Amino acid sequence: MIKIGTSACxxxxxxxxDGGHKRSAFVAGHIVTHYELVKFCPEVGIGMPVPRPAxxxxxxxxxxxxxxxxxxxxxxxxxxAGYFSRQLERxxxxxxxxxxxxxxxxxxxxxxxxxxxxxxLHRDGVGMFAAALKQAFPDLPVEEDGRLNDQGxxxxxxxxxxxxxxxxxxxxxxxxxxxxIEFHTCYKYLLLAYNPKIYYxxxxxxxxxxxxxxAAVAAYRSKFMQxxxxxxxxxxxxxxLMHLQGFFKQELDSKYKSxxxxxxxxxxxxxxxxxxxxxxxxHYLREFPNEFxxxxxxxxxxxxxxxxxx
Ligand code: SF4
Numbered sequence: 680m681i682k683i684g685t686s687a688c689x690x691x692x693x694x695x696x697d698g699g700h701k702r703s704a705f706v707a708g709h710i711v712t713h714y715e716l717v718k719f720c721p722e723v724g725i726g727m728p729v730p731r732p733a734x735x736x737x738x739x740x741x742x743x744x745x746x747x748x749x750x751x752x753x754x755x756x757x758x759x760a761g762y763f764s765r766q767l768e769r770x771x772x773x774x775x776x777x778x779x780x781x782x783x784x785x786x787x788x789x790x791x792x793x794x795x796x797x798x799x800l801h802r803d804g805v806g807m808f809a810a811a812l813k814q815a816f817p818d819l820p821v822e823e824d825g826r827l828n829d830q831g832x833x834x835x836x837x838x839x840x841x842x843x844x845x846x847x848x849x850x851x852x853x854x855x856x857x858x859x860i861e862f863h864t865c866y867k868y869l870l871l872a873y874n875p876k877i878y879y880x881x882x883x884x885x886x887x888x889x890x891x892x893x894a895a896v897a898a899y900r901s902k903f904m905q906x907x908x909x910x911x912x913x914x915x916x917x918x919x920l921m922h923l924q925g926f927f928k929q930e931l932d933s934k935y936k937s938x939x940x941x942x943x944x945x946x947x948x949x950x951x952x953x954x955x956x957x958x959x960x961x962h963y964l965r966e967f968p969n970e971f972x973x974x975x976x977x978x979x980x981x982x983x984x985x986x987x988x989x
Contacts, residue, residue: 686779775840831910868977
């Protein structure tokens with residue numbers, strides 16, 4: 680089962696500074712049936728009690744420090760770095776991470792940064808644990824709990840999680856050019872649906888990967904994850920669906936062809952979810968098998984049971 684890291688308070692653990700939790704029904708009640716959730720509470724992990732005094736990020740001598748909000752005299756930065764190092768082995772097994780928003784430890788973005796006297800400087804910071812996570816695993820799919828309420832961000836996140844896991848199995852556990860070529864082949868239409876520009880940029884990376892394979896794999900994964908990091912549009916999906924329709928031009932008679940065209944048009948207009956034309960394409964694929972099309976991740980980007988396809 681794919682493992683996704685989560686801030687412990689997001690799955691309902693009462694570990695917040697005020698003794699409460701921040702349970703997300705979507706994370707703790709829904710996705711938990713499809714993924715193994717591995718929880719971390721960095722503040723409890725560094726030995727802080729529950730409840731505990733509030734902490735904040737301060738910029739001191741051009742360095743970000745994690746200190747107690749009241750006096751700024753207790754500095755938890757080194758303890759947090761130590762905790763992160765001790766968790767590395769568990770973190771390496773993850774294919775995604777869901778962080779709690781607004782926390783000076785776990786927040787992914789827009790975290791308050793204060794000056795050394797505790798006055799607010801700006802809100803452009805990153806939680807100290809989250810920053811270490813991003814630095815150590817720059818390609819790991821990471822999202823905040825609240826942002827997962829957005830349909831497009833949800834789809835993007837779980838598409839990335841599944842792709843990251845597949846890349847690990849297909850390429851990293853079998854480091855040879857044929858694995859990278861196979862991965863690129865399987866993700867052709869998914870990449871085209873998210874970022875056609877990057878799809879075409881990745882072609883030469885794959886074609887020349889024998890020159891320095893390790894470097895090519897690193898460059899490929901970084902660009903690939905970047906391509907999927909922004910939600911895509913109905914227009915881009917429609918283009919891909921029309922491409923896929925072309926695979927059946929010999930096999931389908933005019934009645935079935937126009938049925939699929941109609942379904943794609945309805946999706947483009949927002950009347951039906953993406954699942955509708957994809958179900959029809961998957962149905963035709965079972966009727967008229969096509970090896971290349973059958974391996975396309977685009978047709979099954981994440982477990983259908985997640986109920987995400989809009
Ligand atoms: S936001 Fe992070 S540090 Fe804070 S309670 Fe939740 S898991 Fe713990």
